[in-house]
Structures are given as C-alpha cells and as structure tokens.
Amino acid sequence: MDVLRRRPDAEDDGAESFAWFFTAEYPQVVRLLRVVLGDPASAEDVAQEAFVRLHRHWDRVVHYESPEAWVRRVALNQAFSWRRREQRRRERESRAPAWGTAAETGAAGAEEADAVLRAVRRLPARDRALVGLYHLEDRPLDEVASVLGISPHAAKVALHRARRRLAGLLNEEEVAR
C-alpha cells in the first residue's frame, strides 16, 4: 500500500494513516464513481459514504492486503444501488458542481474525452465500473475481477463485450458529430 509506505511517521495513530489514505484515494474513487454514476454530485456523495464506512472499520481494513480494493468494492456496491436515492441526487445536482466535465475544465482533447464519457455512460452500470477500473485506473484484470466480485474469466469476457459495445457507441458518436 504505497500511501501508507509514504507515511512520514513510524508511529501510526490510525487517524493519520486514514488521512493519508483518504487524501490519496478519495479523488480517484470519486472519479471512478463519476464514470459509473455520471454526475459529480452523486459521485462525491457515494464516495463519502464508502469512506465513512472505511473510517468506521479502518483499524481492521488497514491490515488488509488492499484497502484500495476494499473501498472501491464498497463504493461500487453503493453506486449500483444508488437508484433508490435518486431523489436526493437530484437535489444535490441542482447545486453548482464544484468540478465538471473535461470540456468545462478546458482540458486538451476535451471534445474527444466527452465523447468517450458519453459512450461509456451508455453501457450498463457494471460495465461502466469495469471500464472505469480497467481503463481509468489501469488496474490488472485480476484486481478488477476481485473488486467486482466476479471471476477473472468472467471479467475478461465482460471486458471483451464492453469493448465491442464501446467501439460501436464511439462510432455512433463520430457519426453524430
């Protein structure tokens, strides 16, 4: 766990290691959830819920081989059941988002990035999670499978299908542009 290895003090009082872990992982988890849920407000909301749960169990989870995988698994499971809290999401979304799409930030290749995001959003939720973990976070397929609670073979098959679907959707995006 790189974050904890970078920790300056040998003495860990729990709160400090949690803060280090949070600072390194929270922005990435929010971005991953953005791919799955589509909007920043929901992504932040779900990520915070997952990290609250992590905070509650930190003294145990910190000793796991991969707390990063643990928090992503919790966050994604919460994201999948997010529909039940759709109303709350809408209320939060009505506030101005603190960070936006690639185009809003003026990033290079923003139009292309937004086209990719639009295509990814048209995938089923679990495929969006898979694509987020594999492409956005560059995680090996075994780890992706572990986070999603499926076998490596199932992850490979799902990735293959998601690629084919994405290729078609990106073609549609190009035609539409």
Next chain:
Amino acid sequence: MNEDALLDARVRRGLQALPMPDEQLTAAALEEVTRGRPAPRRPAPRRPWHLALAAAVVVALLVLGPQLLRALLTDEEPEPAPSPGGELRGTWTRTLDGAGDPAWDGPWTIGFADGGVLTLSPPRALVAGTDGAAYATSGAQVRVDAFVNGACNELPPGTYAWSRSADGLRLTAVDDACAPRVELLAGTWTEQSP
C-alpha cells in the same frame, strides 16, 4: 497496435481527462467523513498487564460459554439463530430476471433451516459462493451473510424484513450494502412444494 489496443488507448485517454476533486475539496470531504465519527481506535499498547487482562478475559469467556464468546467477538456476523419461527423456516423459490449480472438470472431456491443454516441454490449457469451461509432472526427481521466469499466479499451481512402473505414469503431490504444480494433476496419467494 491492434484494434483493441487502439480502443483501449482512446478510452483511457478520454476517461483520464476527467477532472478529480482538488486538494481543497478533498480536505473538506475528509473533515466531513471524520466529523462526528469515533476516531479510529489506536492499537492497544503492548504491556504485560494488558496481556494478563486479555488472558483473564479469554478464560472468562471460555467459562461463560461459547454463545457469549461469539456474541462479544462477532461485531458483524449473524448472531446465533434461535429456532426459526415456523413461518420463515422452509424452502422457497424465486426466478430472478434482469439482474446486474446476467449469470444470476434464473430460478433460485433459498432454504431457512434449523440452527441458522441458510442454503441457496443458484441457477445452473451460475456457480456462486453460497456454501456455508447463515441467518439469524430477530422479530420480523432476518440477517443473512450469503455471498460473503463472493459477490459480497468484505461486506457485512444484510438485514431484511420478512413477512408471510398468501403469495409466499416477502423479503424487504432494511440494510444491505451488497447490491447483488439485494437484487436476489428482496422480493416475494414462493413456497416450494414438499
């Protein structure tokens, strides 16, 4: 570069252009997450009197019996199930359709047996980790730990409200962070003919 690699590179480039919360937002979120919550517990200092106390507690727990030991040590495991009410005990079936993972679609059988033993038979297409599941009832609620070695790995057991009706057994999710388990369990189960 083959077609897949080109597509991967394009998707990767596109997604990685997504902005992340900046340091200020992250710091604010950290405060929100930790505010009002008990601070993470410090590891207990390793001193001889602590070891002696720990040994005394272990001895006391062993003397007081395994049930108390289990109740004290298991924060998230289901409590030992009392003999289930006749209403819940039995074997029930339900056909799942439109699950997040298509392999979960199909007929399932769930069994609530004496001693808190929960059995789940998945559709033929799925080899799911349903061995050794347990349940515990408390009034009209039941806690289940199914799939803790699979789709619900590292997640606590789920709590469901249960009720009987003319249609069968109705399970409603009360608290369960494991979406696939909710998809499967929440709904109406039909009693299997003896």
